[in-house]
Amino acid sequence: MSTAAATRRGLDRASRRAGPAPRRARGRFMAWVFAAPFLILFLVMYAGPLLAGLGMSFTDLRSTDVRHPLNVNGVGLANYQRLMHDDAMRKAAWNTFFFVATGVPLTIVFGLAAAVALHSGIGRAKTFFRTGYFLPQVTSIIGIAVAWRFLLDPQSGLLNEALGAIGVHGPAWLADERTALPSLVAMATWRGFGFDMVIFLAALQGVPRELYEAADVDGAGTWAKFRRVTLPMLRPALLFTVVYSTIGYMQFLEEPFVMTKGGPLDSTLSASYAIYFQFGAGNYGYAGAAASVLFTVIVALSFVQFRVLRPKHL
């Protein structure tokens, strides 16, 4: 009895040692095989270029060196120091900050307002409005640019004609340093809030009715219900839209590219645009440095947003 039990236990131990171990190794191997397509793609198409960009930011690589990219001089942090003293880059950083600081809240507020209105109020026309608000998101930026130029045209634009009707002389929106960037913020907000709205709409449908019923029993008004029930329940959606919009606005490029070419006087020059220009001019080292800075800032911002907005119970 005791011998048999001992033997079985011994067998158990032996089989545990001999049997599952190779199986586990094989399982691990298979896991790597399945992960390989993604990993290889990621390493070659994402991590590789990222590291190459970082690497070239410490050199004086230019477009004339492309045939012998290793035949360049290391310049240490010179490119980064030059960034700090480059008027255009500083202006671009400020413009990007302005764009993020105004564009992100505006897009989210409009998106949330539209979502709440569609979710609770407007019944029949829901699909119409939902599609309508989302439409700019899927429209080509070129088409949007043409439409907005007509809208903002200083002489015959709709906006200035409307202002003229009430006796206000509207400015040349895109040709004036003071109004060009705000005009682009308005355009980007209009273009982007439909996306946030769709996210919020989906999240709103996941808020349990019982919570509102309980709030009703407690005598909460509309605002209190929104503030104490809806907003907390939308926290994950908020986190997503804030991070997503911030990354998008940080890389703001299309709007100035098609509307103003960064002008007048660099007043709509964004960080991405400035980097794009440096790459185009063949200054790969310098552009790599600027791109690395932008990348770092975006990662840091996203990290902070995750910290601040993460769901409370996690």
Added chain:
Amino acid sequence: MRKQVTAGLLAAAVVLSGCGRSGTATDDKAKNVDTGKASGTITVWAQGSEGEQLGAFAKQFEAANPGVTVNVTPMGMDVAHDKIISAIAGGATPDVSMIGTTWMGELAKTGAVDPTPGNLIDKSRFFPGSWDTVTFDGVAYGVPWYVETRAFYYRTDLAAKAGVKPPATWQETQSFAKAVKDKAGASQGVYQNYTVGSWQELLPLVWQSGGDIVRDGKWTFDTPQMTQALTQFQSFYKAGTAPNKVDEGAFPQNFIKGQAAAFYSGPWMIYALDKDGGAGFADKYDVAPYPKGSAGGTSLMGGGDLVVFKKTKNRAAAWKFVQWLSDPATQAKWFQTVKDLPAVQSAFGDPALKADKRVAVFGETLKTAKTPPPYPTWDQVAHVLETEIQKVALLKESPADAAKTMQTKADGIGTGA
């Protein structure tokens, strides 16, 4: 994880320390090319309308040279530069490519372009300014294909209404602008571009006042002539006879509507205006040579060049095709196909080119037109100019200060040669 990062950085440091410029400049020498019978396939890259039309046009070359196939790859002008640089980096260049005239310095410096064989191409056929666009560091790479230059477009009807003739001098341009604004209702006077590409407005003015932007391999922007040029440019904004509060894209509609009575641009505007202006608009405007400054009426030369890449597997056929495209008869035919002005002077004697008087104005201007220096950093320096020109146009900077800033910033960028 941290260990891996450190290891990665170390590896990068090792790689970097293995780098370093060897310091040898390109020592390209032109090699003769076999002028016998060509055969095989060549790939040609071309941009914009040239790219769209060249494929069909090249059939004539194929017919004259049995056994040669020309494959034309059309591409957008906006992506062409990056595509060519990528192709050089990847060693996947075509046999022949059209390039913008200001790219030559950069491409030559990469060492990927074949110097022009002296036994095939005769440089004296071309406009001197256009030959300058293919020359870098004393060596010619490729040939000029077509040329562009700038002249003064004006509304004949508005000028008649205001009782003025097209201006012949800088002073007359000022009075012309004032007259059409005051007497002919052209609210914007004379349109001058002050945003992207505005360096093209400025360079002729510098040359017309006797200056230049480069001497002995150094930028020379802080000169009295540059200040004069900027002062002339700014005078229109000061007098309110040139618009600086219009949107990008307002031009050329403002000219067609009669808000602007004149502007400076290249030959392509003839066909754009005839198309956009509608029926009868061709009778309402004309082209005049640049008004002269103290040192004449030098204009700016631009256009497209053709290069052959060193990696070509069919050097003979590639150069033969390039030679055919720069032949006077082909050049005249090409003008009839896409309205590109010939880079070969004698082609202007062709009836097709003589028929249009407006084209003849450009032909005359081309004889003295000049180009910006073929330095690899030109795009960046041009951007510096554009920024300062805009400040001058918006009356936020004095011409002298702008000239100083241009000098400082351009020196910071260098010539890259």
